[in-house]
Amino acid sequence: MLGVLGGMGPMATVDFMAKVVRHTPAARDQDHIPMVVCSDTRIPDRGPAILGEGADPFPALRETLRRLEAAGATCIAIPCNTAHFWHAALQAESGVPILHIVDAVAAALDREQGGEIGLLATGGTLAAAIYPERLARRGFICRTPDAAGQAEVMRGIALVKAGELDEATAILRRQAEALVAAGCARVVMACTEIPVALGPVEGPLRAALVDATEALARACIRTCRAQADGSAAPLAA
Known part of the structure; x- marks a missing residue:
């Protein structure tokens, strides 16, 4: 059974669940992945905590x-990129495997030949360097927006959380296009709010976007199916 440690934010949790359902090969209800979900919106904000400006969310994450x-x-x-700052600490508390979203993204990029990857993420995710180290193992270098662009990314993410999707889509699209124009063949949507906003995007940009939420969903499906079959499988392979 898949456990979803969610609520960060609630719309992103629902998006993740929908992607698990959408990508599971199924002809009937019983073919789908059993899920138990805790969408705990009381978990303190992750980014400010990483930056030393807010309450520590780890106790609430551990309780969930x-x-x-x-x-x-x-x-x-955990359908929240920034919360993976506490991944190792949470895993140390549990005998249940916790899939890592960056490993899932790395698996999704497995056929790529390395190079420069654009990264749209929260300031907390960037400050914690959650992506660069793991992607560097696959030969990727991460490029992020400049200070003004990052401020716009954060504004777009806040608008998604507030339900203002049209404005969020326009802002986040501009930032993704700027990374492509700077030479990034692929742009990772490394905040689970961002795919909610950029889901409607089509055309050349769509081919460049890498959905971390979808990558995690696919990794969960593979892992849960392997568990059901009684076989061992890498968590994000």
């Missing part, structure tokens, strides 16, 4: 993890 374990989860997904 405990609830999922008690409900019978056999693997855990």
Whole structure:
């Protein structure tokens, strides 16, 4: 059973769940992945905590993890990139495997030949360097927006959380296009709010976008199906 440690934010959690359902090969209800979801919107903001400007979310993350374990989860997904700053600490508290969203993205990029990858993420994710180290193992270098562009990314993310999707889409599209214009063949949507806004985007930009939420969903499907079959599989392979 897949445990979803969610609520960061709630719309992103629903988007993740929909992608698990959409990408699961199924002809009937029973073919889908069983999920238990805790969408706990009370978890303190992750970015400010990383930057030393807010409450520590780890106790709330750990408590939510405990609830999922008690409900019978056999693997855990966290559809929030910034929360992966606490991934190792959470995994140390649990015998249930917690999939890592960056490893899932790396698996999605596996056929790429390395090079420069654009990264649209929160300031907390960037400050924590959650992506560069893991992607560097695959030969990728991460490029991020400049200071003004990053401020716009954060404004776009805030607009998604507020339900202002049209404005968020326009802002985040401009920033993704700027990274492509700077030479990035692929741009990772490394905040789970961003695919909510850029989902409607079509044309050349669509081919460049890498959806971290979708990559995590696909990794969860592979892992849960392997668990059901009784076989061992890499968590994000």
